Amino acid sequence: MRVVVIGAGIMGAACALALAERGAEVVVVDRVGVAGETSSRCEGNLLVSDKAPGPEADLAIASNAMWRDLAERLDADRPAGQPATEFEAKGGIVVAFAGGEAALERFADAQRATGIRAEAMDAAALAIAEPFLSPEVARAIRYPDDAQVQPSNATQALLATALRHGARLVIAEVTGGLGRPGRLAGVRTTAGPIAADVVVDCAGPWSGEVAARLGARLDIRPRRGVILVTTPMPQRVFHKVYDSDYVGAVGSGDAALQTSTVVESTPGGTVLIGSSRERVGFDERTGVAPAAAMAAKAVRLFPFLEHTTLLRSYFGFRPYAPDHLPVIGPDPEVAGLVHATGHEGAGIGLAPATAELVAHAVLGTPTALDPRPFLPSRRGLRETA
Amino acid sequence: MRHVAILGGGPAGLAAAQGALAAGARVSLIDEGDRLGGQFWRHHERLTDPRLQHAWHRFERLRGALAGGGAQVLVGASVWSAEASVDGVRLRAVVGDADGDGRSAIDVDADAVVVATGAHDLALPVPGWTLPGVTTAGAAQALAKRDGVAVGRRTVVSGSGPFLLPVAHSLALVGSHVVGVHETSRMPALAGGWLPRPWELAGKAGEFVGYVGALARHRIPYRTGSAVVRVLGRDRVEGVVVARLDADWRPMPGTEREVACDAVALGHGFTPRLEAALALGCAIDGDHRGRFVAVDDAQRTSVAGVFAAGEVTGIGGADAALAEGAVAGFVAAGGALDDPRLRGPVAARRRTHAFATRLERAHGIRPGWTSWLDDDTIVCRCEAVTRRAVAERADVPLRAMRLATRAGLGPCQGRTCGRAVEAIVAESGGAAASVGFDRRPVLAPVRIGELAALADTDPRT
Amino acid sequence: MIRITVDGEPVQGREGQTIAGVLVGAGRTAWRTAQTGGRGVFCGIGVCHDCLVSVNGVEGVRACRREAVDGDRVEREVRP
Numbered sequence: 001m002r003v004v005v006i007g008a009g010i011m012g013a014a015c016a017l018a019l020a021e022r023g024a025e026v027v028v029v030d031r032v033g034v035a036g037e038t039s040s041r042c043e044g045n046l047l048v049s050d051k052a053p054g055p056e057a058d059l060a061i062a063s064n065a066m067w068r069d070l071a072e073r074l075d076a077d078r079p080a081g082q083p084a085t086e087f088e089a090k091g092g093i094v095v096a097f098a099g100g101e102a103a104l105e106r107f108a109d110a111q112r113a114t115g116i117r118a119e120a121m122d123a124a125a126l127a128i129a130e131p132f133l134s135p136e137v138a139r140a141i142r143y144p145d146d147a148q149v150q151p152s153n154a155t156q157a158l159l160a161t162a163l164r165h166g167a168r169l170v171i172a173e174v175t176g177g178l179g180r181p182g183r184l185a186g187v188r189t190t191a192g193p194i195a196a197d198v199v200v201d202c203a204g205p206w207s208g209e210v211a212a213r214l215g216a217r218l219d220i221r222p223r224r225g226v227i228l229v230t231t232p233m234p235q236r237v238f239h240k241v242y243d244s245d246y247v248g249a250v251g252s253g254d255a256a257l258q259t260s261t262v263v264e265s266t267p268g269g270t271v272l273i274g275s276s277r278e279r280v281g282f283d284e285r286t287g288v289a290p291a292a293a294m295a296a297k298a299v300r301l302f303p304f305l306e307h308t309t310l311l312r313s314y315f316g317f318r319p320y321a322p323d324h325l326p327v328i329g330p331d332p333e334v335a336g337l338v339h340a341t342g343h344e345g346a347g348i349g350l351a352p353a354t355a356e357l358v359a360h361a362v363l364g365t366p367t368a369l370d371p372r373p374f375l376p377s378r379r380g381l382r383e384t385a
Numbered sequence: 386m387r388h389v390a391i392l393g394g395g396p397a398g399l400a401a402a403q404g405a406l407a408a409g410a411r412v413s414l415i416d417e418g419d420r421l422g423g424q425f426w427r428h429h430e431r432l433t434d435p436r437l438q439h440a441w442h443r444f445e446r447l448r449g450a451l452a453g454g455g456a457q458v459l460v461g462a463s464v465w466s467a468e469a470s471v472d473g474v475r476l477r478a479v480v481g482d483a484d485g486d487g488r489s490a491i492d493v494d495a496d497a498v499v500v501a502t503g504a505h506d507l508a509l510p511v512p513g514w515t516l517p518g519v520t521t522a523g524a525a526q527a528l529a530k531r532d533g534v535a536v537g538r539r540t541v542v543s544g545s546g547p548f549l550l551p552v553a554h555s556l557a558l559v560g561s562h563v564v565g566v567h568e569t570s571r572m573p574a575l576a577g578g579w580l581p582r583p584w585e586l587a588g589k590a591g592e593f594v595g596y597v598g599a600l601a602r603h604r605i606p607y608r609t610g611s612a613v614v615r616v617l618g619r620d621r622v623e624g625v626v627v628a629r630l631d632a633d634w635r636p637m638p639g640t641e642r643e644v645a646c647d648a649v650a651l652g653h654g655f656t657p658r659l660e661a662a663l664a665l666g667c668a669i670d671g672d673h674r675g676r677f678v679a680v681d682d683a684q685r686t687s688v689a690g691v692f693a694a695g696e697v698t699g700i701g702g703a704d705a706a707l708a709e710g711a712v713a714g715f716v717a718a719g720g721a722l723d724d725p726r727l728r729g730p731v732a733a734r735r736r737t738h739a740f741a742t743r744l745e746r747a748h749g750i751r752p753g754w755t756s757w758l759d760d761d762t763i764v765c766r767c768e769a770v771t772r773r774a775v776a777e778r779a780d781v782p783l784r785a786m787r788l789a790t791r792a793g794l795g796p797c798q799g800r801t802c803g804r805a806v807e808a809i810v811a812e813s814g815g816a817a818a819s820v821g822f823d824r825r826p827v828l829a830p831v832r833i834g835e836l837a838a839l840a841d842t843d844p845r846t
Numbered sequence: 847m848i849r850i851t852v853d854g855e856p857v858q859g860r861e862g863q864t865i866a867g868v869l870v871g872a873g874r875t876a877w878r879t880a881q882t883g884g885r886g887v888f889c890g891i892g893v894c895h896d897c898l899v900s901v902n903g904v905e906g907v908r909a910c911r912r913e914a915v916d917g918d919r920v921e922r923e924v925r926p
């Protein structure tokens with residue numbers, strides 16, 4: 001079985017590895033190369049804490065568990081030049097300011113019912129866990145399963161491992177499909193045609209455009225996010241710390257600027273402050289509004305940040321579907337086309353489980369995951385397409 | 386009345402301000418330094434030895450024109466954000482002590498802007514260059530001029546370009562013994578650049594010869610086709626290895642010799658400070674060997690209302706910066722390029738551009754320089770990333786390479802190592818990136834609290 | 847004449863000098879601890895961030911850009 005995977009972001013790299021390991025002949029096609037886009041313009045949070053009960057939470061819980069083995073496997077016997085995934089299960093702490101306690105507790109209760117570990121922390125425990133946190137924090141809940149990878153490096157490690165399993169990388173742009181209408185038999189690229197039994201669309205925020213080039217309909221849109229990075233400093237943030245207003249923003253479809261604060265330190269000594277959400281197409285002019293809003297909220301969480309220096313900021317475009325669920329599985333109208341996209345702000349976390357579902361769709365390999373909520377044929381997607 | 390903002394108070398920015406005033410505009414000039422003058426006229430009233438200043442009368446005239454024309458002059462003002470839109474240009478600055486905490490915020494809204502952010506030294510990596518005592522040639526010059534101190538007692542100057550000569554001269558005047566000036570380019574290249582069509586050089590060749598004479602009076606040897614290829618020492622500089630080089634800047638085996646010194650000043654040319662122009666959306670020409678803001682005859686960039694002048698558009702020295710600035714400011718204010726008042730600057734610009742081309746021919750970096758690196762030579766100083774690490778990841782997109790190796794991710798944001806890292810990537814077969822490391826949305830360091838204050842007070846954010 | 851302290855030790859400089867100017871003038875070359883050892887001034891004009899120090903308790907000040915003020919308390923920064 002020959003499979004063309006379009007896109008060498010986290011999704012394409014994870015799918016390429018899963019398919020190659022299960023015996024498929026894989027060709028990955030990307031117009032810039034590995035980890036050149038969204039998967040290098042994001043944070044690497046592998047979160048369960050922000051997921052409201054539902055199919056995405058189930059996928060996140062499964063994927064979070066899969067990352068642990070996967071990261072260990074990728075990091076073991078790493079050849080020279082392959083970066084480490086920097087997997088770290090540091091855990092997350094979600095905090096609420098006065099007035100937000102009840103909502104946070106309700107949310108955590110609902111999560112516990114789905115199997116997410118969410119532990120209430122008392123003031124003393126919080127002071128030990130995060131000594132520099134604002135004393136105004138009124139409630140804190142610890143999510144021990146929240147973890148992270150360095151997303152760009154994890155993508156590079158996934159692809160390098162896939163290549164060692166026989167996959168090939170072609171740096172070219174996919175311009176169209178091969179085959180007849182309704183039946184895809186490969187792709188046309190700027191480096192020539194590539195025949196395939198199945199084509200997997202992992203083109204991130206461009207996957208709608210790629211689908212159209214392949215004769216399919218798929219509504220995937222970009223949602224811009226900005227992240228701030230401080231200069232390196234002695235470590236003063238020890239977990240991922242989120243303001244509980246994060247929970248509100250993830251599922252919201254509002255176009256206007258939203259920010260929700262996530263503060264954490266990185267192995268390089270910097271502090272990352274994320275992130276904003278705006279629906280502005282692929283507009284690269286971020287202006288200063290998102291940065292200013294995030295800075296203000298970050299200082300509210302960690303007052304010491306006021307005096308630290310902003311080193312850089314970057315932005316990316318989250319790929320999202322109108323119903324805010326990932327799109328994974330066979331295209332309902334074009335045979336030979338499988339989608340793996342629309343993961344919005346959780347694509348890094350959801351990559352291993354997505355790859356398993358893609359292998360299931362392409363090769364029929366078994367999975368304990370339920371593919372149905374994510375199928376491209378679902379109503380929530382079709383109605384708006 | 387048209388409002389023209391000028392970003393940078395070096396020769397280009399000062400001339401632009403004067404030009405814009407002459408054409409009848411309201412002018413705001415912004416510079417992060419404590420004083421106007423940029424790199425060329427860096428000074429301090431009580432500390433600068435006047436023998437280190439050149440064309441000072443010209444600076445005084447420009448400064449006088451600004452005061453006379455009622456220009457708003459903001460010094461100690463770091464511009465950290467620049468945006469262009471159909472409504473005009475907005476620069477955001479923090480004003481106060483350098484890197485202070487809680488500086489005041491100032492926005493400058495203007496109809497047009499002249500980007501005159503200049504350049505900084507391009508010092509190529511050399512094994513041992515992270516030892517204390519190694520500085521750029523520009524640092525040696527700046528400390529001599531501004532602070533009246535010498536970077537060392539026994540200094541070796543190495544690199545390429547005519548700038549090494551005034552640096553050596555300044556060092557001598559502030560009391561350092563300059564052991565030698567090593568010009569990496571060889572005589573044939575130098576002759577090819579400097580000798581033909583002398584009229585184009587308009588006094589430059591004379592200046593060059595004048596400096597060579599000054600070095601001779603201070604008994605400073607000037608060697609061509611020679612470079613520092615290694616810096617020696619345990620905790621600080623104790624000496625260097627110099628070698629003769631071939632035409633591609635590859636050290637010639639058997640020519641190495643050790644020289645004792647306690648300071649090394651390196652300068653292999655200049656890198657333009659492109660971040661503001663990029664933030665404003667300006668098109669950039671060139672590749673990692675030299676990348677500059679693209680401008681037309683009137684110093685217009687690709688973005689309406691945005692002009693550029695000085696070293697950001699090409700390395701031509703202070704005279705070129707002055708001529709370009711005069712044109713940019715005048716046209717930005719609505720003046721016409723064929724206005725008789727621009728005849729002088731337009732002619733000067735033609736001459737200085739010819740000079741810039743010849744500078745590059747004579748002193749431009751040659752690809753063989755990477756052969757003086759060891760595999761474990763640190764290339765990115767901030768993050769201590771070696772040449773080997775960069776070469777091993779050369780096959781992935783620059784963004785991915787950067788995140789994997791951390792090259793260019795540190796506090797200087799690749800300003801120091803960017804060109805060298807790109808050269809190593811290119812040499813290792815990696816793909817070229819359009820603007821390399823030059824895109825930096827945060828133009829200058831700003832405190833998180835200073836940023837947060839905007840969210841509280843600025844209704845436009 | 848001004849006096850500042852560097853990691854507690856008094857250092858004298860001339861009025862108007864930058865902190866880097868004061869330190870270099872006093873014969874010092876390294877005042878920050880980086881991954882590979884000491885660092886001091888490199889670019890001299892605020893570009894390389896090699897010369898960072900804490901001044902009067904504020905972290906991340908470029909010594910080559912900040913004018914020294916009599917009584918300044920300059921402290922070493924160590925790269926984590």
Ligand SMILES: Cc1cc2nc3c(=O)[nH]c(=O)nc-3n(C[C@H](O)[C@H](O)[C@H](O)COP(=O)(O)OP(=O)(O)OC[C@H]3O[C@@H](n4cnc5c(N)ncnc54)[C@H](O)[C@@H]3O)c2cc1C
Binds near residue numbers: 038319341
């Ligand atoms: C600010 C921000 C923060 C985030 N934080 C997190 C987080 O903490 N945790 C988390 O899990 N997720 C996070 N995300 C989301 C995550 O980044 C994305 O879900 C994920 O990276 C998407 O991966 P991808 O492989 O689908 O897309 P991409 O990484 O964008 O890969 C798509 C690839 O397709 C290629 N391509 C496109 N069109 C073509 C074509 N025609 N021909 C050839 N190639 C093509 C592109 O070159 C690209 O390399 C964040 C996102 C943003 C923007």
Ligand SMILES: Cc1cc2nc3c(=O)[nH]c(=O)nc-3n(C[C@H](O)[C@H](O)[C@H](O)COP(=O)(O)OP(=O)(O)OC[C@H]3O[C@@H](n4cnc5c(N)ncnc54)[C@H](O)[C@@H]3O)c2cc1C
Binds near residue numbers: 395503661
């Ligand atoms: C350290 C150094 C020393 C030099 N010394 C000499 C010399 O002695 N003799 C000589 O012939 N040539 C010297 N040069 C070469 C010099 O670059 C040119 O001769 C000339 O100064 C270029 O003029 P300019 O106006 O283009 O840029 P510059 O003189 O560099 O002026 C640019 C100005 O923009 C300001 N700026 C940049 N970004 C920002 C921002 N974000 N916010 C606010 N302000 C900003 C800078 O502070 C600077 O003052 C030196 C270069 C360097 C790097």
Ligand code: FES
Binds near residue numbers: 886894898908
């Ligand atoms: S010496 Fe480079 S920033 Fe101060």
